[in-house]
Amino acid sequence: MRILVVNVNTTDSMTKTIGEQARTAASPGTQIVPLTPAFGAESVEGNYESHLAAIAVMETVRSYPEPFDAVIQAGYGEHGREGLQELLSVPVVxxxxxxxxxxxxxGRSYSVITTLDRAVPLIEDRLLLAGLASRCASVRASGLPVLELERDPAAAVEAIAEEAVRAVEQDRAEVICLGCGGMSGLSERVVERTGVPVVDGVTAAVTIAESLVRLGLTTSKIRTYAPPRPKQFRAWPMPV
Amino acid sequence: MRILVVNVNTTDSMTKTIGEQARTAASPGTQIVPLTPAFGAESVEGNYESHLAAIAVMETVRSYPEPFDAVIQAGYGEHGREGLQELLSVPVVxxxxxxxxxxxxxGRSYSVITTLDRAVPLIEDRLLLAGLASRCASVRASGLPVLELERDPAAAVEAIAEEAVRAVEQDRAEVICLGCGGMSGLSERVVERTGVPVVDGVTAAVTIAESLVRLGLTTSKIRTYAPPRPKQFRAWPMPV
Amino acid sequence: MRILVVNVNTTDSMTKTIGEQARTAASPGTQIVPLTPAFGAESVEGNYESHLAAIAVMETVRSYPEPFDAVIQAGYGEHGREGLQELLSVPVVxxxxxxxxxxxxxGRSYSVITTLDRAVPLIEDRLLLAGLASRCASVRASGLPVLELERDPAAAVEAIAEEAVRAVEQDRAEVICLGCGGMSGLSERVVERTGVPVVDGVTAAVTIAESLVRLGLTTSKIRTYAPPRPKQFRAWPMPV
Amino acid sequence: MRILVVNVNTTDSMTKTIGEQARTAASPGTQIVPLTPAFGAESVEGNYESHLAAIAVMETVRSYPEPFDAVIQAGYGEHGREGLQELLSVPVVxxxxxxxxxxxxxGRSYSVITTLDRAVPLIEDRLLLAGLASRCASVRASGLPVLELERDPAAAVEAIAEEAVRAVEQDRAEVICLGCGGMSGLSERVVERTGVPVVDGVTAAVTIAESLVRLGLTTSKIRTYAPPRPKQFRAWPMPV
Amino acid sequence: MRILVVNVNTTDSMTKTIGEQARTAASPGTQIVPLTPAFGAESVEGNYESHLAAIAVMETVRSYPEPFDAVIQAGYGEHGREGLQELLSVPVVxxxxxxxxxxxxxGRSYSVITTLDRAVPLIEDRLLLAGLASRCASVRASGLPVLELERDPAAAVEAIAEEAVRAVEQDRAEVICLGCGGMSGLSERVVERTGVPVVDGVTAAVTIAESLVRLGLTTSKIRTYAPPRPKQFRAWPMPV
Amino acid sequence: MRILVVNVNTTDSMTKTIGEQARTAASPGTQIVPLTPAFGAESVEGNYESHLAAIAVMETVRSYPEPFDAVIQAGYGEHGREGLQELLSVPVVxxxxxxxxxxxxxGRSYSVITTLDRAVPLIEDRLLLAGLASRCASVRASGLPVLELERDPAAAVEAIAEEAVRAVEQDRAEVICLGCGGMSGLSERVVERTGVPVVDGVTAAVTIAESLVRLGLTTSKIRTYAPPRPKQFRAWPMPV
Structure with missing residues (x-):
């Protein structure tokens, strides 16, 4: 089974980290293919960049030359999953x-710890649309920009753990979700500090994608995610 | 006052229609500037095309060379308004x-009559995120593709009016919203058939944009719509 | 165009202030007619007085001798708008x-800063019924009675600004609404303190009423706001 | 124990019927005092009349000369209960x-069968504000005006029973509420037709008012229902 | 009228207390029958014990040899009421x-003060399913185990009153519910400390059960609470 | 990895079917252990039986003598999962x-097709509590009792497929969930009739349980699912 794991930003080192994290959760026989979009921002921290990432991820997947069994969009709170589901029949996670x-x-409720405060509304919106908001205790920001996670991992993990403790104590979260693709690998320390289970989105997505493939399930094509109708495009796809 | 009215698709005749409709609602002294995106689909009827339109509208506005006072995104149920709000201080409607x-x-409840069934979930999602869903009685589709509105307006208006009657009678709608930029101008017949007020989004948006400008109100920059942080982009904006 | 702006209390000086505030937002050619109810309380700060105001505003409008194009009910969180909509075809705001x-x-969320704590539930109820509650971050009280706004405006504006800062910092409000007809004119200082846009209900209502009139839109008469059925009244309207 | 049962309209025969119905549920030792407002409409079927009733009921109760232990507002979907709670300490139902x-x-869900279609939104609003809407399957109208219930009871009961059957079969209601003060006494036939329990608001209110009194419970005065602040009124209460 | 009041735990002294509390609210002529389950935990403080209590209460009621008119399940936040409603036609409260x-x-909102923090989610779930959650301001825990209420009533009442004060001040509760069967009798002190009405579930349930019986109302048997279908059981009821 | 798959009823042949279905989804190296409760009903179709099943499943798991890695409760809409989570650290699905x-x-929305109409409310309640209700389009009943699925599988599959078609066409479901443990194996025909993906709970649960184990995730023990406190039980566990 081949799973594309698509980063939403154009920082290759982060794609590499995400790919490695994904591999730790993959079953034997699953090939993880990490991909970096051909265009877009070095980090995605807001709506403008996220909308651009949405379309960049779609073009990246559309131009991937080999067959594949599932796609993981590895950005936290980003736009675009619905578009990918239109373009593909294989599962999109x-x-x-x-x-x-x-x-x-x-657990009965979970909190998400993300990077900057401005990412909070994007994540809340995605959870609401996905029907996963009612047991969300809070989405909290550590205040660290995405790229800081790579530059100073030790400080990052402490800032995230600190906020996770607040989520557990003040918001009554019983589980913590690490709210950034780049946070993969920080789980251990957050478990240590909070005493609750910590879920990393990348590894969780790998097991879900594998499960859907194993069960032979594909995206429903009856309405929302029907394939795009054939039509004329102006100046698109852009010349590369 | 100058208001940019940006079509979401690349069909110039539709941009023209939207511009004319907008002008019917503009105050003396307001200049309506209709714009067509430089890239994208001839009609937007699904998530892939809508995500592309989001970014196309943003680039169109970013490259507009003159000052302006407000922007109207003239697509029904499309992505991207949040991104425009980040890029600009002037009101975005x-x-x-x-x-x-x-x-x-x-009225106490309203229904939206849109084009294809596949547009329904997009509109529902936008209303939910905008905090405008709780008095929405239904979003209904006439079954007509966007471009059909131009090709056979007489048939279009009947199909739409038919669905509007169902919304009033079966869903208890007290007001009808015409759910497509290209439906401007069909109000009269729908009023005639249903006996309830009919709201066209383009003209409504013009009066709202003008009102916000007159009141001196601009987009809040404190969190969700703060300007994008300065950062490196790869291969973007695309060469034109 | 003539717009009636009806105060909910019987303090004439407050009617005057509201009328002046309304005129700052009116277009050339719009006549603002401020009205004081013939009966009721000097300030409306609770349900008993608000129910009385509801009926006093209706009688005031019913007995207005000239034609008019729209009505603004200039009380924050008061009962009665639905009744006015039954009595009239022109827009009621x-x-x-x-x-x-x-x-x-x-902005993505807003808070209302009102006068007394006891007004909070009334405002929350109105927003809920109006379908405008889901993006309301909070309704907060400054602790000042309505008439205090006139007696000591300097202290009032500080108390309100203080609470607005709390709404922005603690409740994540991105916009502030001034929650009392009598607060008109305090916007500037609250903007200065919070850094977010501040909306005054009276001026906002003027632009909305004007917009509805310009678009030729009137209240839906199909169900909720159908005209009252003809019937016998006992001892009403009361002799004046 | 003395309970005031206040009709919302000025039709004395209906007050009499409501009083008799109330007495069927009262315990020995409970005195039911039916009251008709001194002013208002002969029947309440919409917001204008309902707002007027709100204030008429309050004045009726305020001018009642004897002590009493609880008040029942005997109108379905009418405004005003919150105002009564401010004026009194004794329970208001x-x-x-x-x-x-x-x-x-x-049962797990209930439907309300009311008179005219225009009463439906009023009832829905009251249930929403009262926190009782989430298990409401539907509010349905029989199409009969309030006073018709007195003029042709046989036809009325059939129309109501018919709609109750639809609520049970189509909306999955498990209990029926008779949605008009004047419907008291029709329960038996509706039970017969639907096979589900039928609740009459007047008798239910009597047992609840008695229960609250017996338990020594009174209205909370801490915020929403605090007594009105002392203030000047213009031309009110109206001369009678 | 005979009402069974069934404790959820197997501590006989607590059954006795509950029975006495129930009797204070019963009308003359009402016989209160306190019952202790034949099996289960000495106190119910979590899901495992609560599920066991659910079935123990049902078996206790099923094996009660005399006729009865209503049943009260005297546990706060426990499972099982729906099952009792299937087994019986008489009201279950x-x-x-x-x-x-x-x-x-x-009051407009209420808070529940319960024993241990782990009981909070159980109570929240029950209120949500019962359609009674929307006006619940909070469910708070005093930190005291159930049996501590008997062992040191003075300390218990202070801990509960303390938390009730927080609910009123911080969560804007206007009424307090005592969230444990064993808290009966503590009302007075909590009223004293908070100044708001305090509701005890046992006495409230007695008046409601009596009311339903007096009104001749029984559980709807049409769907959710239809009698169990006849079928084979393995090893059940267990030998006693 | 060893996963216990616990049937909720005492029909051994159904346990066998569920076990076989589970094995079709298990990875190599995963041992599926189907278990039948030692007591309870031959089929679970209502609250009484479901509460009994809850406790029977718990006792069955508690008395299982070997170590295991996860537990699947294989009943649709049944009580008890929360109790199992208290008793265990390993994942419960x-x-x-x-x-x-x-x-x-x-897909954007799903419907559940279950057996009897009386199971519908139980399933709705579980989805609500689990935070999975907002994208549920409907829960529909085929009208077939649980055991009928075994007795006449051909008729069963047609009745279920028929209802699934209605869910897709009338309720806008985009995915169908087979709402009974005993429906395993009917997917193919329902896919054929509806054209949408069909999810079987047993196989889905196997992949989820495996995923949680592989990710090293266990139940949060911080509040809701903390282990039961040590205490005295009367006559429990029952003698077997």
């Missing part, structure tokens, strides 16, 4: 939703 | 939300 | 709803 | 809420 | 729901 | 929730 759906099996 | 907010002042 | 609907175009 | 609260003990 | 329904007649 | 969580990755 967004890590925001994968983490939340997984967390709900482990 | 989405016609989906303009129609719903206006309808709520006229 | 409540300032509570006007402020909230306007705020939603400027 | 609205029959809309009494019926719904009682129905919820008998 | 859960004290969690009785307290909440009663509180809603006294 | 309810098939109702497993099916819904899986369906949400495949």
């Amino acid at each position: 967004d890590i925001t939703e994968a983490a939340a759906a997984t967390a709900q099996f482990l | 989405d016609i989906t939300e303009a129609a719903a907010a206006t309808a709520q002042f006229l | 409540d300032i509570t709803e006007a402020a909230a609907a306007t705020a939603q175009f400027l | 609205d029959i809309t809420e009494a019926a719904a609260a009682t129905a919820q003990f008998l | 859960d004290i969690t729901e009785a307290a909440a329904a009663t509180a809603q007649f006294l | 309810d098939i109702t929730e497993a099916a819904a969580a899986t369906a949400q990755f495949l």
